[in-house]
Amino acid sequence: MDEIIWLDEALQDLDDIGSYIALDNVVAAEQVVRRIVEAVALLAWHPKIGRLTADEDTRRLVISGTPYIAFYRLRERIEILAIFHASRKWPEHL
Numbered sequence: 001m002d003e004i005i006w007l008d009e010a011l012q013d014l015d016d017i018g019s020y021i022a023l024d025n026v027v028a029a030e031q032v033v034r035r036i037v038e039a040v041a042l043l044a045w046h047p048k049i050g051r052l053t054a055d056e057d058t059r060r061l062v063i064s065g066t067p068y069i070a071f072y073r074l075r076e077r078i079e080i081l082a083i084f085h086a087s088r089k090w091p092e093h094l
Helices: 008-022 024-042
Strands: 004-006 058-062 069-076 078-085
Touching: 004 008, 004 024, 008 024, 008 069, 008 078, 024 058, 024 069, 024 078
Parallel strands: 004 078
Antiparallel strands: 058 069, 069 078
């Protein structure tokens, strides 16, 4: 099992997602955040489940049942880089 580290930017993304959804529905916000965290936790056992991006060091994991994608990097540990809504333009570095 590999160690998962959430970088500050990814933690901020997760907080922003929860806060935005909670403006309309607190329960839905909790469910979406939980689904993201649970999907990312699966990477500990299956680190290569995500697809490679243009940057060969970065992978993306589509979070089932949500419009979100987790971007991560495999190093000595799994680094969660960012969480993006699928409709957003992804930064060039991802």
